[in-house]
Amino acid sequence: MKPVKVGLLGLGTVGGGTVTVLARNAVEISRRAGRGIEISHAAARAYDPDRIQGLDRIGRIGDDAFAIVNDPDVQIVVELIGGYSPARELVLQAIANGKHVVTANKALIATHGNEIFAAARDRGVMVGFEAAVAGGIPIIKALREGLAANHIEWIAGIINGTGNFILTEMRDKQRDFADVLAEAQALGYAEADPTFDIEGIDAAHKLTILSSLAFGVPLRFEHCFTEGIAKVGALDVAYAAELGYRIKHLGITRRSAGGIELRVHPTLIPERRLIANVDGVMNAVLVKGDAVGPTLYYGAGAGALPTASAVVADLVDVVRTLTTDPSNRVPHLAFQPDELADIPSLPMEAVQTAYYLRLSALDQPGVMARIASILADQGISIEAIKQKEPAEGETHVPLVMLTHRVIERQMNTAIAQIEALDSVQGEVTRIRMETLSG
Amino acid sequence: MKPVKVGLLGLGTVGGGTVTVLARNAVEISRRAGRGIEISHAAARAYDPDRIQGLDRIGRIGDDAFAIVNDPDVQIVVELIGGYSPARELVLQAIANGKHVVTANKALIATHGNEIFAAARDRGVMVGFEAAVAGGIPIIKALREGLAANHIEWIAGIINGTGNFILTEMRDKQRDFADVLAEAQALGYAEADPTFDIEGIDAAHKLTILSSLAFGVPLRFEHCFTEGIAKVGALDVAYAAELGYRIKHLGITRRSAGGIELRVHPTLIPERRLIANVDGVMNAVLVKGDAVGPTLYYGAGAGALPTASAVVADLVDVVRTLTTDPSNRVPHLAFQPDELADIPSLPMEAVQTAYYLRLSALDQPGVMARIASILADQGISIEAIKQKEPAEGETHVPLVMLTHRVIERQMNTAIAQIEALDSVQGEVTRIRMETLSG
Structure with missing residues (x-):
């Protein structure tokens, strides 16, 4: 069967990572998906060809993103440009053209998701956004499918790696916020303009998405309460520790009697909780379901390859749906039955x-x-x-x-x-x- | 649309839990699945009607399991009897009759999965077994779908709650194995015959399944090396702690140069690792993928409602596939678009x-x-x-x-x-x- 043709918007960190993962794991991915996945057309304003492994496998690279969403050969558009515009226009145009879409764009989904999903539904195409929340952790799949039996009670997540890195350093080294932020910027963990991360806006985008998935409500980013970590002092971190607590920047959404809570703020949590021990740039999402109880999902929440892991998982999802009959969409043992390997067991x-x-x-x-x-x-x-x-x-x-x-x-x-x-x-x-x- | 009709084999712990979850969360589940799920026919030799909430919603309860797999009204058979036989015969008969199957039976899948999956593929039906590994944690979905972009390097899991409870108690209370085992039996955490748990056979069943999902090899339970926890002394637990380690009963599968490692044994792990802090009856699975890095999945690995959470998630998976067009199989926001609720946000x-x-x-x-x-x-x-x-x-x-x-x-x-x-x-x-x- 011919490979599925993907159009890629953006060759930055996540775009480059996606090219690399698709190239490096091409055989394994097609053994799972039942079909190859080929980037036939990519668009980027500027990129560093020496830093992207697998770039030679891309059919054609241009600089016109709209040429991709209008390319009749492209079956799936992967949007990795970020931001609101022109991402929104590109995604809507791709959908209008009957293309499936995969995106890592949390700002876009949190603020324009309702519109985008309605358009996708009308047009009968899929929109995957696993990479938009918690990078490589398959938390959207867990909420949408794995926990589908549950009445979800609440979710609490460390969903911004930069903020968690800063708080972890403040605790481990008894250092002040401004000091650690400067270091994080030097290390490339924090942006030159860190507002989105440290003010909690990035976390609020992700939390908005998690809240809708958990409670079945439309996306309502504008309802999210957001408080950043700039006011947390080294003193507070130390006093909290003396009392048996850690301070984490949490996104919390809860179904309470009066309505749905949607809030991002620094939070003291008991140090014995597993999530209190999630340190550095790592992310974790704790979900409380009425049947399953608490479950936790932990992993890298950002970075080229972890985020690409989620982008490509969404691609495999779409390809499986396009390719196989519904009952065999996901092979029992993850790989297509005729693709099982006879690797020996090691005594x-x-x-x-x-x-x-x-x-x-x-x-x-x-x-x-x-x-x-x-x-x-x-x-x-x-x-x-x-x-x-x-x-x-x-x-x-x-x-x-x-x-x-x-x-x-x-x-x-x-x-x-x-x-x-x-x-x-x-x-x-x-x-x-x-x-x-x- | 009419509800999907399910035939249920077994009304024990997990069977009872499944009845309860389907009853208690009926509205939310059908808002997600797009259709109601009804247990039209159940079979059990003996059960306690007073302990199962929602039993009155079952169409008919008999004692003949084969009557269910041959019942023309039943579309999905849920096998919660456990053990090898007659579970194997029932599942194969259900498949032969064109019914989809959902099972929590790790022993059955680990030892007869290859045969069962081949039969299902020939007949074009689905076999869900999320509940067979790590109870309510959606680890099978994570491996099969969420991490589909990765070359999986290794998996290490705490996948037997009884064993983990015993080791946790030994550490926390400086008690000996035999002593804690007796207590676990009294509390109902350990079976009267605890061999399957403490010798690692139960963990080996689960690890066999995880290994095949990770590496694309047939199920090979007979290749699994198994060592139990009976020989771990209170002394070893204490010495390990002095050196900065915890002892956990891990299932480990790794792709190494000579072949695939498949082994269950007590293991010292550094106490700083998140998985070293998974205590009591809780389970956790750590998966290392080449793109995503380490990810961890944590939750209840056993019990009526957590295991039922996974059984019902599989049911929702099947129902979504049976009901909606492929592109809308999983709704963007988990709930069907016309089922989104207008719950207010709490200021x-x-x-x-x-x-x-x-x-x-x-x-x-x-x-x-x-x-x-x-x-x-x-x-x-x-x-x-x-x-x-x-x-x-x-x-x-x-x-x-x-x-x-x-x-x-x-x-x-x-x-x-x-x-x-x-x-x-x-x-x-x-x-x-x-x-x-x-």
Whole structure:
């Protein structure tokens, strides 16, 4: 089957990321979608060709965005220009021309979404906007589909990475707001004009969208109460910590007796909550449903590739709908049935992990050296050792070690040799260890 | 449009929960799905009619499960019996009869999924199994759709609530495994025969499913390495903590050079990781994609209503596909466009929250009493007060208060009155506070 043809508006951060993800993961994406996805036509005023991997796969690059929404070959328009205008006109024109649309534009959806969705419905086209809220976290899909059984009670989200980075730095380093903001700007985490981020307007756009998805009301950005983080002092962060709280810039929407709350403001939350421990530029959205209880969705809320992850997920959604019969729209195992691969399973003996080891060794000179030499012979290096004091009258002491990563087979050999030592009592307790970072 | 007719197999914990959710949220669910969902026929050997809310809405309850999969009126069969047989025969018969299937049965999918999906594909019906992994967390949807742009690198999950409850209790209370297990059984968190949970078999079923979704390989439960938590000692939990680690029973699947790792075992992980702080019976799945980076999905992994949340989400998925044209399958704002409600937005003045207040007050007798009396007059009660020592030569001291929940309007009044006091210097800093628990 021929690839689906996509027209791309914008080759900035997210546009470039989208080109890269579509190029890099082209095979896997088409194994999932049932069909290739090709950017046949892109438009950008200016872009840096050296910084975008996969640019050579784009059919044609011009500078006229309207040429794309009017290009009869383009089936799906991806709008990554941002802002209100001409994004609104471009999206409406694409819809009028019968094209599906995918956008990452939270300002556009929050303020013109009602109009855009009505037009899309009339014309029978899809508008995907997963990338508009919380970057790569599939929170829109979770709310619209995954939690569809629930009466949603409230949502609280850290949905602006810049604001969260600033508050995290203020806490970790006891620094003042202005100071951290300057650093964030230098690092590129904050815009030269940071108003949208630190005043909460960006978060308000996203919260407006989440609120409508949760409660089934039209988008009403103008009803959102917004308070920024500029007035939070280093002192407040410290006092909150003394009382067992963290300060986060939250977007909160709640269904209460008098109506729907829609508010963005700095908020003290108990430090034991998982969301209180979401730090730096990361985002998280906590959703309370009556059936499911609290669920939390965490990940990167911005950046080229994370946001592109959501843009391309929307593309796959559209392509699956265009391509397959409805009952097989989403393959049972994510990949099309004839695209399942026969990658072998790795036997446990061949798996590489780090280890925690605990054993009971004779409290005598030379014992530790013997153990260390057995480990070294198997290529196992030790990251940390803790030797405990012997209990009164005990000749053996507990010895605890953390090792670096090694193939399990070698660890098995080493453990068998250690257990065979006269100076070691009983079995070696072994628990695998993972950093979960790579 | 007439409601979709569902046949329900099983009225146990999850079956009862499904009946309850469909009854309780009937209006909201049909506003989302575009059509009502009706249980026209259910089968159970035994059930407790007094414990299931909404039972009166079921058309007919019998004890013959095969009568349901052969009932020509039933369009979707929900299998909540569990186990391998007769669940497998029932599901295959339902598919052969052209019915869509929704199941929460992880053992069935992990071991017979390949056969079931092939049959479903031949017959052109859908098989939903969101509830089979991590209960109410929409992790299958996230992997199959939300992260479809990514090359998935690895997944690590806390996917058995019983095991996590035991390890959490061992750490929090320095108790031994056997001891905590007995308590978990008494509380109903662990089965009388806890083998499936504590040996990791249940987790292995779920991990097998996640691995196939991530890497596009057939289901291969028999390749999963499984080690239980029985050998983890209270001592190991304590030593790990001293070294900055927590022990969790993780399911890990990773694409490494030699093949796919598929393993369930106790694992030390750094305590700073979000997933290390997932405690009690809660589940969480951490997914690393090449584009999106790490994302985490957290929520209740078991229980009547959370699991029913996933079952009903699958039902809504099927109903949306059966009912609407493909392009409008999922409404833009989650609810069908003609079902959006005009619930008012609550003005900020009418919102109720707790507050953190900080002010600078004269260090004199009577000042605190004045402030407390202003708050009391507005019906604001104080939860905590911290008064700091005055700095050398300062006549004013910082005063920090946490209040209970109050309407914002009253707090505004109180703050205006406090700021008008001669004994208070400058403005009152006010930050809202939320427990995020209710």
